[in-house]
Amino acid sequence: MATSSEVVKNFYAAVVKRDFAAARKFLADDLVFVGLFETYKNPDEYLKALTGLMGVTVRLDPKSIFGENEQAAIFFDLETKAPVEAVTFVAEWHQVRNGKIYHVQSAFDGRPFEAMFAGSKRA
Numbered sequence: 263m264a265t266s267s268e269v270v271k272n273f274y275a276a277v278v279k280r281d282f283a284a285a286r287k288f289l290a291d292d293l294v295f296v297g298l299f300e301t302y303k304n305p306d307e308y309l310k311a312l313t314g315l316m317g318v319t320v321r322l323d324p325k326s327i328f329g330e331n332e333q334a335a336i337f338f339d340l341e342t343k344a345p346v347e348a349v350t351f352v353a354e355w356h357q358v359r360n361g362k363i364y365h366v367q368s369a370f371d372g373r374p375f376e377a378m379f380a381g382s383k384r385a
Contacts, residue, residue: 263360263361264361265329265334266329266330266331266332266333266334266356266357266358267327267328267329267334268329269288269334269356269358269361269362269363270288270327270329270334270336270356270358270363271324271327272288273285273288273289273363274322274324274327274336274338276288277312277316277322278322278324280316282309282312282313285309285312286305286309288361288362288363289305289308289309289362289363289364290305290359290360290362290363290364291304291305292304292364293305293308293362293363293364293365293366294364294365294366295307295308295365295366295367295368296365296366296367296368297367297368298368298369298370298372298375299372299375299376308366315342318342318343318344318345318346319340319341319342319343320341320342320343321339321340321341322338322339322340322341323338323339323340323341324336324337324338325337325338325339329358332357332358332359333355333356333357333358334355334356334358335353335354335355335356336353336354336356337351337352337353337354338351338352339351339352340352340370342374345377346374346375346377347374348374348375350370350371350374350375351370351371352368352369352370353368353369353370354366354367354368354369355367
């Protein structure tokens with residue numbers, strides 16, 4: 263079975279290619295994503311939001327991925343275009359079980375993205 267860091271690496275390789283069907287294979291059915299603005303309680307909600315984000319993404323450049331047991335972390339630069347032109351450094355903590363990501367927590371400077379989430383409530 264793949265290590266936690268391999269699972270995260272493979273997930274992000276699919277995301278960078280914008281192959282969301284392949285990315286979905288690395289997400290558990292009970293995935294919870296905790297972000298700065300919103301929490302998604304299943305993989306379909308998360309992938310819908312991620313697909314939208316990738317629609318304004320110029321570049322997603324992983325810098326480092328490392329893991330231990332069922333946990334992995336990734337650090338990447340995210341370059342986005344209008345309406346959120348920015349280069350943002352993102353850190354994510356992933357928990358992996360049986361080769362699938364079941365929990366993600368993301369941390370980044372959200373100021374460039376605030377307008378996209380105006381009126382949104384974090385669950």
